Amino acid sequence: MERIIQIAALLILPLLSAARTWYVGPGEPCASIRQAVGRAAPGDTVLVRKGIYLEKGLVIDRRLCLKGIGQPILDGEKKYEIISIKADGVTVEGFLLQHSGVSDWNDIAGVRIYGAKHVIIRNNVLDDTFFGIYSQHADSCIIAGNTLRSRAGVEVQSGNGIHCWKCDGMQIVDNVISHHRDGIYFEFVTNSLIRGNQSMDNIRYGLHFMFSHHDIYKGNLFRHNEAGVSVMFSHGVSMLDNTFSENGGGGWYGILMKEITDSRVDHNVFNHNTSGIYMEGTTRVVVTGNAFTGNGWALKIQASCADNTITRNNFRGNTFDVATNGTLVLNNFDNNYWDKYEGYDLNRDGIGDVPYHPVSMYAMIAEKNPAVMMLFHSFMVSLMDRTEKVIPSITPATLKDDKPSMKPLRL
Amino acid sequence: MNKIIKYVILDILRNRIVLAYTVFLLAISLSVFNLEDTAGKGMLSLLNIVLIVLPLVSIIFSTIYVYNSTEFIELLLSQPLQRKRLVLSIFIGLTVSLLLAFLVGAGLPILFYSGSQAGLVLMATGMGLTIIFVALALLGSMITRDKAKGIGLAILLWFYFSLIYDGIVLFILFQFSDYPLEKISIVLGSLNPIDLGRIVVLLKMDISAMMGYTGAVFREFFGGTGGSLYACLIMLMWIFVPLWLAVRKFNRKDW
Numbered sequence: 001m002e003r004i005i006q007i008a009a010l011l012i013l014p015l016l017s018a019a020r021t022w023y024v025g026p027g028e029p030c031a032s033i034r035q036a037v038g039r040a041a042p043g044d045t046v047l048v049r050k051g052i053y054l055e056k057g058l059v060i061d062r063r064l065c066l067k068g069i070g071q072p073i074l075d076g077e078k079k080y081e082i083i084s085i086k087a088d089g090v091t092v093e094g095f096l097l098q099h100s101g102v103s104d105w106n107d108i109a110g111v112r113i114y115g116a117k118h119v120i121i122r123n124n125v126l127d128d129t130f131f132g133i134y135s136q137h138a139d140s141c142i143i144a145g146n147t148l149r150s151r152a153g154v155e156v157q158s159g160n161g162i163h164c165w166k167c168d169g170m171q172i173v174d175n176v177i178s179h180h181r182d183g184i185y186f187e188f189v190t191n192s193l194i195r196g197n198q199s200m201d202n203i204r205y206g207l208h209f210m211f212s213h214h215d216i217y218k219g220n221l222f223r224h225n226e227a228g229v230s231v232m233f234s235h236g237v238s239m240l241d242n243t244f245s246e247n248g249g250g251g252w253y254g255i256l257m258k259e260i261t262d263s264r265v266d267h268n269v270f271n272h273n274t275s276g277i278y279m280e281g282t283t284r285v286v287v288t289g290n291a292f293t294g295n296g297w298a299l300k301i302q303a304s305c306a307d308n309t310i311t312r313n314n315f316r317g318n319t320f321d322v323a324t325n326g327t328l329v330l331n332n333f334d335n336n337y338w339d340k341y342e343g344y345d346l347n348r349d350g351i352g353d354v355p356y357h358p359v360s361m362y363a364m365i366a367e368k369n370p371a372v373m374m375l376f377h378s379f380m381v382s383l384m385d386r387t388e389k390v391i392p393s394i395t396p397a398t399l400k401d402d403k404p405s406m407k408p409l410r411l
Numbered sequence: 412m413n414k415i416i417k418y419v420i421l422d423i424l425r426n427r428i429v430l431a432y433t434v435f436l437l438a439i440s441l442s443v444f445n446l447e448d449t450a451g452k453g454m455l456s457l458l459n460i461v462l463i464v465l466p467l468v469s470i471i472f473s474t475i476y477v478y479n480s481t482e483f484i485e486l487l488l489s490q491p492l493q494r495k496r497l498v499l500s501i502f503i504g505l506t507v508s509l510l511l512a513f514l515v516g517a518g519l520p521i522l523f524y525s526g527s528q529a530g531l532v533l534m535a536t537g538m539g540l541t542i543i544f545v546a547l548a549l550l551g552s553m554i555t556r557d558k559a560k561g562i563g564l565a566i567l568l569w570f571y572f573s574l575i576y577d578g579i580v581l582f583i584l585f586q587f588s589d590y591p592l593e594k595i596s597i598v599l600g601s602l603n604p605i606d607l608g609r610i611v612v613l614l615k616m617d618i619s620a621m622m623g624y625t626g627a628v629f630r631e632f633f634g635g636t637g638g639s640l641y642a643c644l645i646m647l648m649w650i651f652v653p654l655w656l657a658v659r660k661f662n663r664k665d666w
Contacts (some may be wrong), residue, residue, distance in 0.1 A: 296626075317449065371584045371592040373625040374600055377455070377609060379463055380577040 025049025025072075033058055033066070033074075040064055042087075048072045048095070059084045060092075068094035071125070076100040076110075082129070083111045091120040100129040102152075107159060109134035110148075113141060121146065131159035132180060140169040150180040155203050160185040164192070172197060182208040183225065186215065195219055205230045206247070209237070217242060228253040228273060237263040245271035253278045254295070260285055267411060270295055276318070279305045288312050289411050297323050297363070306330040314408050315339060315358070319376075322358040322399065323367050329399040333358065337405040345406045355400040361388035364395055412496045415487070419504025423476065429512050432468055436460075436516025450525040451616065454533060457517065458612055461537045462605050465513065466544045467569050473505050473548030474565040478558040498549070498661040502654065505545045513537050529616040536608035539646040543604050544569070546653040553660035576603045593628040600629075601641075604649045611642050 022036040022044060023029070030036040034055055036046045042063040050070040057080040060066065064087075071094055076082040079101045083092060092111060101108040110129035113119050115137035123145040126132045132148035135141060143162055152158030161177035163185045164170055170192040177183040183199030183206045186192070194217035199206035206222035207229040209215070214236040221243045222229050228247035231237060237260060244254035252274035255265070260282045267289040270276035276295040277287065280302045287310045292298035298318040299310065303326030310331065315321045316339045335351075343352040362381050366373055375381050388395060423429055439460055447453040477484075480501070487497055517537060521530045551564045580599050584592055600606045614626075614633050632638050 317451070369584060369588045370624045371588070371596050372581060374584075374596045374606070374610060374629065375577050375581060377458065377613060378577050378606065379459070379573050380581070382459070 019043040019045060021045045021047060023047050023049065024053075025051055037062075037064060037066075055082070056080050057084065058082065059086060060090050061086045063087050063089040065091040066093070066095075067091070068096075068124075071096050073098060076108075076129075078102065081108045081110075081112055085111065085113045085116055085119055088117040089119070090116065091122070092124065093120070093122045094124065096125045096127065097129060098127045100131075102130045102157065107131050107134060107163070109159070109163070112136075113138045116141070120144075127151075129159070131163050132161040132177065134160075134163045134165075135167050135170065136165045138164070138167045138170065141167070142171045142173070143175065144171065144173040146175045148175065148177045148180065150178075152179070152181070152203070155181055158203055160208070161199070161202070164189045167192065171195075176200075178202065182206075183222070184208070186210065186212040188212065190214055192216075193218070197221070198223070200224055202226065206244075207231070209234060213237070216240065221245075222247065222254075228255060230256040230258075231260055232256075232258040233260075235261040235263065238266070239264065239268060240266045241268065243269045243271070244273060244276070245269070247273045252296075256280075257282050257285065264288075265290060269293070270298065275300050277301075279308065281305065283307055285309075286311075289409075290314075291316070291411055292321075293317055296320065299358075300324070300367075301331065302326075303328045308332070311335045312409055312411075313337070314411060316408070320360060320363040320366075323363040324359060324396060324399060325367050327394075327396040327398075329396045331399075333399065333401045334403045335405060336401055337408045338401065339408075341404050341406075343404065350406050352404040352406055355402045356404040357389070357392065357395060357397075357400045359395045359399050361385050361395055412500050415497065415500035416504045416507070419501055420508050422480075423504065423508040428472060429508050432472075432509075433512040433516040436464075436513065437520065440517045440520035444520055444524040450527075454521075454525055454529060454616055457521070458533060458609065458616075461517065461533065461540070462609055463573060465537055465540050466572060466605060469509055469541050469544035470548045470551075470565045470569050471562065472509070473545045474552050474561055475558075476505060477501065477549060477552040478561055494662050495658055498658050502545060502549055502657075505549075506542050509541050509545060510538055513541055529612065532615045533612050536612050539650070540604060540608055543646070543649045543653070546650050546657065550653045550657040550660070553657050553664065572603055572605050577606070580606075593625055596625060597629065597632055601645045604646060607642060607645055611639075 022040050024033050024036045024046060032055060033048055033053055037060055040046055045065040048068045050072050052073045052075055054075050054077060073096045074082050076099050078099045082097045082100050097110040100110050109131035110126040111121055111133045113135040117139040119141040121133055121143045126148040128151045133143055148161045150158055158181040160182040161180040161184060162172055166188045168190050170189060172184060172194045174196040176198045178200045180202050181204050183202045184194060186209045189212040192215045196219045198221045200223045202225045205227050206225035209231040210233055212234050216238045218240040224246045228244060247254055254270045254273035254276040256278045258280045261284055263285045265287045270292045272294045275297040276292045276299060278300045281304045283306050285308045290313045292313060292315045294317045297320045298315050300323045303324060308331040310333050312335050314337045321338055338356050338358060341352055341356045343354040345352055362385055440457060443456045444453040447456060518534050521534055547568055548565055551568060552561045555561050600610050610629060611633055614630055633642060
């Protein structure tokens with residue numbers, strides 16, 4: 001008998017612990033998601049059927065999987081934060097979130113994670129939200145496959161797409177973000193991965209990144225953002241296989257790097273930006289395998305940069321290859337391909353025999369006084385550039401590629 | 412009037428200089444487009460030629476032609492002809508033949524290799540510059556009777572517009588670099604047809620080059636329809652003001 005009870009108990013045990021599934025929708029026991037969340041126990045699943053839900057600020061305070069069937073709409077009525085996540089292990093998937101509130105003093109978001117771990121926000125569409133997905137003090141969360149679009153017109157009234165503040169181990173993967181203030185915003189975020197995202201047409205930066213160490217961003221597309229991408233005050237950042245194109249508004253950088261140390265910029269593509277890379281105060285950054293094509297300035301490297309290595313990149317069709325603001329050069333520029341190189345290769349080893357000076361005199365002058373761009377390509381300027389090439393006087397003589405490649409490198 | 416124009420054109424075409432000029436332009440354009448790897452770079456090289464060679468040839472050739480046909484002009488002046496018509500006929504004859512040379516020598520290759528908007532703007536600029544420098548030549552040759560002086564003046568004018576003016580602009584921009592110079596630089600750009608032409612073509616072509624702050628200001632100004640109209644208007648002014656002065660001088664001149 002005792003044995004039978006034991007077996008029966010074993011059989012019943014999984015039933016007792018089994019997570020329940022709650023359906024929400026017209027004709028279901030729960031008409032609102034709030035009701036279902038209130039009834040559900042941690043570990044349950046809440047399935048939401050198609051429809052429009054006005055939840056007036058949905059708070060998820062227990063470990064739930066919240067899933068939309070056929071993309072139900074959660075509307076914030078332009079007043080509320082649509083979903084607030086305050087528990088670990090929450091999953092939010094398959095919703096259309098629209099019309100969050102807008103505030104001058106409070107960062108109202110489509111989805112906001114408050115200090116939770118292991119949250120997954122996947123395959124949602126956010127339309128007309130102030131901030132899109134906002135994480136603070138979050139740990140090991142995944143934000144993947146979401147489409148975010150803001151409808152704000154001006155910078156002061158717009159929020160960031162994916163905003164992370166004081167997080168660790170975040171994965172931001174395959175999202176599409178447009179028309180926000182900053183597409184992706186990282187501040188004090190460590191050990192995180194940003195991969196395969198598309199950040200386009202944002203009012204300020206495609207990616208804005210501060211005090212965020214040991215992060216990787218890989219295979220992202222940053223296109224047509226007003227100010228490109230800005231990476232500041234961080235170390236151990238890896239930027240791999242990204243594309244930065246057509247970032248040419250008022251702010252004008254593919255990547256702006258300020259106070260970055262011990263980082264890598266590998267195999268990225270810079271197309272048609274006003275400035276491909278702008279470096280200020282960077283130390284021990286390795287820029288290699290990148291393609292700079294058709295930029296106004298491929299590389300602006302300020303004299304405050306030291307021990308950077310710029311090697312094995314292709315520079316093609318840029319108006320100016322390199323610009324700098326001083327004569328002090330503490331960086332290495334060897335083994336690149338420059339399409340403006342006019343040297344020869346007598347021993348045919350593929351490496352030019354005379355060094356290439358990538359800084360033209362006019363680039364130096366334009367750096368000091370941007371108004372002189374009006375004389376660009378004029379006869380006199382070409383004459384001055386030629387003279388300077390023969391006898392360098394204001395361009396830094398040590399900024400040169402001693403081993404320029406004769407042919408474009410295979411990247 | 413048509414008769415005189417026809418005669419002038421025939422006369423110019425017969426002396427083969429214009430033919431040589433056409434062949435020269437054609438050779439340069441074709442080699443430029445074939446040597447450079449992209450049409451854009453070819454256009455850039457061609458732009459430099461258009462901005463330097465075209466004004467030079469137009470102004471020198473026209474000046475020499477006017478001086479050489481002094482006797483012809485004197486002969487015609489003894490006929491019952493309006494002086495204005497006579498000088499305009501010479502102007503139109505010179506313009507048409509030089510434009511023809513430009514269109515065949517550079518226009519056809521541009522259309523063939525790079526028939527983009529930038530190409531069309533480059534052609535328009537080249538045509539405008541040709542007409543402007545013929546008008547300037549006419550004015551110069553009315554000022555002095557001495558041929559050597561006249562040619563010197565022509566060279567000086569060309570030198571001024573393609574080199575000295577830019578030097579002055581550079582000087583001004585540096586002297587006043589503490590002040591906002593964007594508006595001023597638009598004005599400075601309009602005061603020289605070569606600069607204006609270059610800026611307009613570059614804005615259509617090498618966009619990221621001009622995209623710094625000044626570039627943005629220029630693009631805002633010249634980029635739209637209003638800006639194109641403004642540029643056209645300035646170019647027309649550069650044609651009509653020298654021409655009008657030349658006609659006035661010609662009318663009052665004692666031959």
